[in-house]
Amino acid sequence: MHCPSCGREAPVEQQFCRNCGMSLSAVGKLVAQHSATPVEIQKKLQQREREAKIVRCMVNWIIRGMIVLGIGVVILVCAKNFDLGKWVRTIATLVILSGCGSALFGVLNSLRQGASLSTNSEQIPLDEPVDTKQLPANPIPSSLPSVTERTTQLISVKTSDSESKFSNG
Numbered sequence: 001m002h003c004p005s006c007g008r009e010a011p012v013e014q015q016f017c018r019n020c021g022m023s024l025s026a027v028g029k030l031v032a033q034h035s036a037t038p039v040e041i042q043k044k045l046q047q048r049e050r051e052a053k054i055v056r057c058m059v060n061w062i063i064r065g066m067i068v069l070g071i072g073v074v075i076l077v078c079a080k081n082f083d084l085g086k087w088v089r090t091i092a093t094l095v096i097l098s099g100c101g102s103a104l105f106g107v108l109n110s111l112r113q114g115a116s117l118s119t120n121s122e123q124i125p126l127d128e129p130v131d132t133k134q135l136p137a138n139p140i141p142s143s144l145p146s147v148t149e150r151t152t153q154l155i156s157v158k159t160s161d162s163e164s165k166f167s168n169g
C-alpha cells in the first residue's frame with residue numbers, strides 16, 4: 001500500500017509512515033479487508049460459477065434440440081407439401097424426436113448436476129410449513145441463488161407435503 005499523505009510505499013502491517021510519520025493502521029486494515037476475500041465468499045462465488053456453467057450447458061442443449069426440432073418440422077412440412085413419400089416423413093419424425101430428446105437430456109442433466117451440487121454444498125434452510133392446512137407465507141423462497149437449485153428444492157418440498165397429507169388422512 002501507499003501512504004495517503006506522502007505516497008511512499010509501505011508494507012500493510014506497518015503502523016506509521018517512515019517518511020512523514022502518518023498513522024497507517026486504519027489504512028492497513030482497510031487494505032487487508034479489500035485485498036483478502038473471505039473463504040465463504042470465495043466458495044459462494046465458485047458455486048455460483050458452477051451453477052452458471054450448468055445453466056449455460058442446459059441452454060446449449062435446449063437450443064441445439066430446438067434447432068434439430070425445427071429442421072425436422074421443416075422436413076415434415078416439405079414432405080407433406082411436396083408429397084415426398086413416407087420415408088421422408090419417418091426421417092423428419094426421427095429428427096424431431098432426437099431434437100426433443102436433446103432438449104430433455106439437457107434439462108435432466110442440469111437438474112442432476114444441480115442436485116449433486118446442492119447436496120455437496122451447504123443446504124440453505126427452507127422455511128418449513130408448520131401446518132399443511134395453512135398456506136406458507138412465502139411459497140417461493142426469494143433469496144435462493146440459482147434456478148436449478150430452486151426447482152429441486154421446490155420438488156422436495158412438494159413431495160414432503162404430499163407425504164404428510166397421506167399420513168394425516
Ligand SMILES: [Zn+2]
Binds near residue numbers: 004017018019
Ligand atoms: Zn507518508
